[in-house]
């Protein structure tokens with residue numbers, strides 16, 4: 601039986617996507633060949649790549665606005681450096697809201713000067729700093745829309761006077777925002793878009809070509825754009841499965857429809873965390889994430905009982921990250937509301953037992 605999968609990443613994908621993807625591995629489109637056995641230059645695969653790239657722009661509302669979508673490799677982590685390679689000339693501003701933005705800063709610093717416009721490190725990243733300034737002479741401003749580990753999310757984005765770059769690995773395609781306020785968006789596929797192995801980069805072409813550095817080809821966005829996201833052999837399975845997930849999302853009614861579902865799940869989850877005296881939320885209320893809910897047990901003695909009950913109910917992967925402890929329920933697009941109901945039921949049952 602399918603488990604209630606709250607994994608933070610790699611994470612749950614729609615069951616119908618998994619079925620289609622598994623069929624394609626054996627025999628793609630009744631071609632007598634596996635998707636994994638055909639050339640990435642074949643019409644079959646070029647069509648998949650082009651469809652995936654077009655769906656990204658369509659779903660984000662970025663068609664005809666000067667953006668290009670790329671499916672790259674190396675994870676969101678490789679983007680930490682690649683962004684600086686392509687955009688950093690003198691100085692950039694970073695908002696530090698968690699482990700991932702800390703890592704992004706560390707990598708960019710290897711190339712040039714980075715300034716932290718604000719940080720919530722002093723409170724173990726349990727909130728999002730607000731009211732900071734972004735100097736006009738910076739090359740770009742970088743932020744992380746959703747902090748997967750700490751369970752915080754930017755509900756509003758600053759009015760940046762310089763190009764805005766955003767790591768959306770764990771909440772892209774989850775909510776309606778004006779995606780055109782960003783000049784570069786990136787996301788590892790394995791949280792809300794597909795399997796591990798590809799990284800989505802959506803980039804406004806006119807911000808490129810402004811640094812004096814000689815960029816190595818594999819790290820040069822212009823080279824990837826020029827090659828139609830096929831500068832070298834792309835991760836064919838990850839791109840195909842991401843395309844299937846994007847098609848699924850479109851069939852659900854797109855981002856606006858999935859946002860409603862995500863809000864229902866988050867509301868149910870947080871009302872249990874807030875009302876059940878056995879649990880305590882980690883993130884500051886106004887900043888908490890609709891994707892990753894972080895919480896702890898007030899009484900550690902109940903840990904064993906709670907975890908045995910979770911197991912019994914078929915609930916998987918709600919363990920928290922080591923830097924926060926406790927529990928984390930990741931409620932990405934493909935997680936059904938029923939899974940959250942199952943988790944909340946166990947939490948309230950624990951209350952009656954305690």
Ligand SMILES: *Cc1c(COP(=O)(O)O)cnc(C)c1O
Pocket residue numbers: 609674675676677678700744746747748767768769770788789791
């Ligand atoms: C998971 C995650 C990353 C790292 O992604 P990789 O693909 O493993 O490099 C970066 N940023 C955020 C916000 C994440 O959630």
